[in-house]
Amino acid sequence: MEKRIDTNAEAGLPAAPAIAKPADHPRVRSGRIGVLLMNLGTPEGTSYWPMRAYLKEFLSDRRVIEEPRWKWWPVLNLIILSTRPGRKGKDYATIWNKERDEGPLKTITRSQTAQLAQRLNAFAGERIVFDWAMRYGFPDVKSRIQHLQNEGCDRILFVPLYPQYAAPTTATACDHAFRALMEMRWQPAVRTVPAYHDDPAYIGALATSMRASLAKLDFEPQIILCSFHGMPKENLLKGDPYYCQCAKTWRLLRDALGLPEERFRMTFQSRFGPDEWLQPYTDETVKALAQGGAKSLAIVAPGFSADCLETLEELDGENREIFLHNGGEKFAYLPCLNDSAEGIDVIEALVRRELMGWV
Ligand SMILES: C=CC1=C(C)c2cc3[nH]c(cc4nc(cc5[nH]c(cc1n2)c(C)c5CCC(=O)O)C(CCC(=O)O)=C4C)c(C)c3C=C
Ligand SMILES: [Fe+2]
Numbered sequence: 638m639e640k641r642i643d644t645n646a647e648a649g650l651p652a653a654p655a656i657a658k659p660a661d662h663p664r665v666r667s668g669r670i671g672v673l674l675m676n677l678g679t680p681e682g683t684s685y686w687p688m689r690a691y692l693k694e695f696l697s698d699r700r701v702i703e704e705p706r707w708k709w710w711p712v713l714n715l716i717i718l719s720t721r722p723g724r725k726g727k728d729y730a731t732i733w734n735k736e737r738d739e740g741p742l743k744t745i746t747r748s749q750t751a752q753l754a755q756r757l758n759a760f761a762g763e764r765i766v767f768d769w770a771m772r773y774g775f776p777d778v779k780s781r782i783q784h785l786q787n788e789g790c791d792r793i794l795f796v797p798l799y800p801q802y803a804a805p806t807t808a809t810a811c812d813h814a815f816r817a818l819m820e821m822r823w824q825p826a827v828r829t830v831p832a833y834h835d836d837p838a839y840i841g842a843l844a845t846s847m848r849a850s851l852a853k854l855d856f857e858p859q860i861i862l863c864s865f866h867g868m869p870k871e872n873l874l875k876g877d878p879y880y881c882q883c884a885k886t887w888r889l890l891r892d893a894l895g896l897p898e899e900r901f902r903m904t905f906q907s908r909f910g911p912d913e914w915l916q917p918y919t920d921e922t923v924k925a926l927a928q929g930g931a932k933s934l935a936i937v938a939p940g941f942s943a944d945c946l947e948t949l950e951e952l953d954g955e956n957r958e959i960f961l962h963n964g965g966e967k968f969a970y971l972p973c974l975n976d977s978a979e980g981i982d983v984i985e986a987l988v989r990r991e992l993m994g995w996v
């Protein structure tokens with residue numbers, strides 16, 4: 638057998654100089670995994686300036702508004718940002734969590750994170766660090782990624798809480814996280830959780846939650862609308878899979894609940910601007926149903942992982958009023974999965990699956 642040479646001396650080479658770490662070398666922690674839940678974001682307050690800052694950041698995002706800058710800049714800065722902050726601030730005030738002085742999206746995302754951490758602590762203990770961030774506003778993605786790295790996370794799982802993929806939501810959340818990584822000397826390894834629009838855990842949780850909400854009503858709705866946040870039709874034509882994923886969620890949920898198409902209908906809400914958005918529109922459908930003689934209606938919004946302005950104010954507020962003012966008699970809004978046990982079951986299933994190989 639050949640003799641192994643282990644040292645420079647044995648090889649007849651001069652000793653290598655000792656490499657000393659400088660005394661001020663930053664302390665580096667590693668070996669942990671970060672799980673970062675991400676949602677859209679919400680203003681810091683309901684008055685003009687915080688509303689304006691939030692809307693400006695949101696509506697300046699090229700993933701949200703794809704118009705060329707030279708065309709969009711004057712519309713946004715001279716028209717939209719002079720009137721919308723005041724109007725939308727009043728809407729936010731109707732759903733504001735006054736105890737914590739924040740929008741419900743923040744309260745719910747914080748609670749989802751805490752409950753997820755509690756469930757998974759037994760599985761991975763101190764090894765996983767859980768945190769949450771918002772794409773627009775605070776807590777911002779960059780500072781939470783930095784926090785996770787300071788905590789010793791050299792791997793991070795990004796969890797955009799959008800069941801259906803859309804460039805204006807999922808992609809911009811990931812873009813933003815990647816932009817933060819671009820500035821880091823020592824980047825963590827990263828993974829992103831894919832859309833879960835047809836995940837059996839998600840469909841099952843929605844069906845269970847809807848059955849429980851319906852059982853609490855003192856009436857059986859003639860029709861249930863399955864309302865998703867809208868998007869310009871142009872985005873669909875350019876290849877965004879959002880519409881098709883919404884339609885699949887709707888079909889799977891309809892099958893899980895055993896409802897016929899006439900009783901469980903898909904619609905799209907929150908139209909913005911003059912262009913055509915995905916149809917049929919929720920508000921027009923609600924009005925037509927009431928005027929056509931429907932007396933009872935329920936609305937559910939499976940595309941939102943947490944209740945927010947678009948569900949609490951727009952669906953439960955505006956659309957309730959539209960229905961009741963046009964001849965409808967009974968209206969119910971069925972809540973999102975939020976931080977319910979079923980809601981956390983979904984997030985836990987996604988996170989456990991996507992952490993495979995890391996834990
Ligand atoms: C103007 C273009 C917009 C697109 C495209 C869009 C897509 C989109 N949005 C969500 C989820 C949410 N949107 C929310 C609020 C909201 N959305 C837009 C505009 C677009 N959204 C605006 C301007 C606002 C702010 C309120 C307003 O001024 O109308 C929210 C609620 C946030 C909260 O604080 O409660 C959510 C959630 C999805 C899923 C989506 C998909 C295509
Ligand atoms: Fe939106």
Ligand SMILES: [Fe+2]
Nearest residue numbers: 907946947951
């Ligand atoms: Fe809206």
